[in-house]
Amino acid sequence: MSAFHRNSSYDGHGDYPGYSGSQNHTRSHLKTQDHLELPGSLDNSGFHHLRSNPYSSGSRTNPDYPSSVAEADYPGSLSNTGYRSPRSPSFSAHSRTRPDYHESLPEPDYNDFQSDPYCSESSPEPDYPGFQRHSGFAGIRRSTNYEGSRTNVGYLGSLKEPDYPGARGSSDNPGPRASSKLPGSRRDVGYTGSRIGSYPDNLGEPDYPGADSQPNSPHFYGEPDYPDAEEGHSYGSSKLGPLRRSNGKNKDYTDSIEMAFMEMAGDPTNGYVNSAYERGSSPVCAVGNLLLCERDWHTSPQGQKLISSLIPMTSRDRIKAIRNQPRTMQEKRELRKIVDKEKSKQLLEANCCAQCLSSLSLAYRRSKGNLSELLNYISFWQKTFKVIGGKFGTSVLSYFSFLRWLLKFNIFSFVMNFSFIIIPQFTVAEKNTLQFTGLEFFTGAGYFRDTVMYYGFYTNSTIQHGTSGPFYNMQLAYIFTIGACLVVCFFSLLFSMAKYFRNNFINPHIYSRGIAKLVFCWDFTVTHEKAVKLKQKNLSTEIRENLSEIRQENNRLTLNQQLTQFSAHVAAWLVSTGVAAACCLAVYYLAEYNSEFLKTHRNPGAVLLLPFVVSCINLVVPRFYSMFRLVERYEVPRQEVYILLIRNILLKISIVGILCYYWLNIVALSGEECWETLIGQDIYRLLLMDFVFSLADSLLGEFLRRFIGTKFITSLSLQEFDIARNVLELIYAQTLTWLGIFFCPLLPFIQMITLFIMFYVKNISLMMNFQPPSKAWRASQMITFFIFLLFFPSFTGVLCSLAITIWRLKPSADCGPFRGLPSFIESIYSWIDTLSRRSGYLWVVWIYQNLIGSVHFFFILTLIVLIITYLYWQITEGRKIMIRLLHEQIINEGKDKMFLIEKLTKLQDMEKRANPSALILERREVEVRPQLAWDLRLRRSMHEENPEV
């Protein structure tokens, strides 16, 4: 097909040296057909095929001659044989072969050949000793004929090589060679078809200096083992020996072949064609000739379209758009230059104001670039991440990036708290009279009670140094700082959640157990050699499992089995909720009892009992839950993971909930002095105990497990990193931190340190005790789920309990910034009152009264939000329908295409039968027909001819 295109363009070049020759070939057809009647050699039967094939006539391959003529380094006989082989289909019409021979091979024998061109085929051997010398050629040619028209077309592609010297050639080459590994792969219909399909596009490019790049091809065609591997499978019988050899070689997976080929194929000086180019730009472009390049951009319609679409954009969008183009850097640069030129033309016409604006935007962008660079410095652990990713893949890495993300949260909260609450408090701090024993690190009580760590230490006064200096209202600072922290957390959570949802749940309803995802989602982060091998092994197991699942899809469970399974699920749920409820009750009564117990006993270590029990529950119960899997036996592993997660989060959240209830309803109302500090201490102890437990778990449990797994019970081997459980621990700790931030402003700092240590401990433990996960884990989906969990029960729960604290509870009378007030929020009310008495701040009062404090405003706002939500919902519904329709349309288009192709083929077949001799004359007409007709026709002919072979 492609050759046809070229042929037509070829007509224009009357001065082509090979052309006249090729025209002769069409004439020669009749002659060659006569030859068929000559006492047949094996070859002849093969030729018959080709001849009967209407498109195999000389005209098709003619255009290739000029290119082969241009090949200078061809004379080597060995490479010659190799080179012939792919070309042989086109040579099958002898007439065509002839001129090529005489140009590219300056051997005397071929002169004979040329002088008597048309006999060569029918009685080749005796008459042409020179020809015989190329024994490989003969064999291969024969085999090609077996193949009939299929290989013929396949090779048309590779014959067209001049257009794509490096890229196409290099990829074609390993292709066929490697295909010998897989018997029958070449029989695949898609192969030939797809090759043909792409050629016409490339042909349309007039800029390619075909002859120039041609020298590439002899290199790889000349590869010694090429013919074997290439032709071996298809033509079998005569070539079995070498075929096996090449098979063995390929199975070894050695790189040596690849390398050799890479070296051969690549001759950097031979013009510039990047395979990644979509619309190939001219080689000249790459060399840097700007003028030519610009013309190139302007001439190609896509280029023009692109440029015109880029010009009206703002510079930021333009940069983004250019950067996202799948082009090489040089191309992007050209593109950018052109667009800038166009833009500046417009700009110069514009007034100076626009210029000022654009220079301003430039400065802004520059500073933004610097800022992002600065932020990048903060992204620590880059190296560690790389190592973890290299050894364990993305899924385990997601735990660590989640950890780092939380760490950033806490750093932010700490910086806020530190600068707006703690530093001002330091300036007025009283001397701490309590003694320090060391146990305070665990209990958080004693010495720490009178430090900036807890709510109770902060002053309620207005800090003012000097009589006339600026003053700092501690009450407002406290409430606003913590409020701002939470608001920022809220929005960043919301945005990252939205981002993850957008990325990962674009089309959630078409999730299937996709084998395609397994195939195309190789984890490129994995770089460690062992990990790669393990991953490959795991992947093949998984693919196998997937396949067997597909095969046995119809195996339904019997009713009895279903019933047992259902009852197992119900029982597991009952037991797990029962255990969670029992834990909650236990924690509640323990807490109540503990507070009474503490009143009578003054042992400072006794306060550790509650956090110890809670941490024990958190350690033991999840492991108990994960044992349910032995009973439940979920078919889909993902289901199992989700169920386990839900149970665990239920447990943890209900424990935190019951503790909240205890704090807000019992501790806060008990009338103790400074109950806020008590709550803060409780949370501190819980957090610390949790940290100690996970530390111990990592250092002792995991190491012990490895010891047992490797030394005693080797069948256990190394364990896999349980991402879900570990992430849940992080979520639990973060919930406690948020909960405690009001009572203990330094809590983010403590959490920061624990996370920091945890990172290193987990990292070390991971490297020593674990092996990479065997299942492909939907990392990004899971992370989305985790962030959602962090947002929904955890952060919203914290917000609720803090809201109750601030609006409902009465602050303790003698300590903390809010002492003496009826409620925490009263501080804001009184502030507004003060402001309303000053004329300068009336706008704040107005905002407060009409927006924040007004019920009507919120009512209207809610209404508007609801309306907008409803509209968006309707829009998404509409889009869903649209997507479905479009999908159906795609399928229908495909069917249409197949139908048309079939019709065309039938038509052509009829034509062929009716008037075989007219074919050559109608050649042009055929050219116009869609390439797909060729595609299908060839596939058909292949199917028809295969049995004959």
Added chain:
Amino acid sequence: MGNKQTVFTHEQLEEYQVGVGVSPELAQLVWDAGSQESPQSLVCDIRLSVWVWSDWRGKRRDNPEASWFLSPQDCTFFTRKEIMRLFYRYQDLAPQLVPLDYTTCPEVKVPYELISSMPELKDNPFRQRIAQVFSQDGDGHMTLENFLDMFSVMSEMAPRDLKAYYAFKIYDFNNDDYICAWDLEQTVTRLTRGELSAEEVTLVCEKVLDEADSDHDGRLSLEDFQNMILRAPDFLSTFHIRI
């Protein structure tokens, strides 16, 4: 790295960089307005950079086309620091081949053998394809720009469509702009290190085509591929090479 005296011009770095870029005219405007910004080479040698600066300006005044390579623009998703780091990686691959002074934009290529020996690519089953797809001539030999291009696409910041496009190129072994059954077989063989039997491989390919080929032409076009990638959210994080 302190002892290495590498010089990129300010503009060259900007070209590679994110978010920073100006048209020559605008840049001229800013400089003429007396902006204090002086282009410094990132890794010191102020004298040379001053020279480059003056040289650059001189060139610009005389003949804007002569300094075409300086026309600032941004082609990668990297910051300066990352570009410098990548450059050092590149330079370390072939210290005798790649000069440290890049102000003159030397035409240097690092051969495939060295590229594929990088720890990031060494064990990647698709290393050869990656190198081919991103190299200028499709032969795996890479210039600095190709190198930056490669890691830019493989970076975290690159959008899904760009990644999908190049992933498609990588899996399209015969460069025919379609992933056909043969390409799939190649992919599967590489993924599984030849552990699956031929029959299984064929079955896998059939299944993949079955799943992803929405127009039923027996091969995957770029659109099919992108559509399928949309359904595989992990793709974004896994098609990523850390540097």
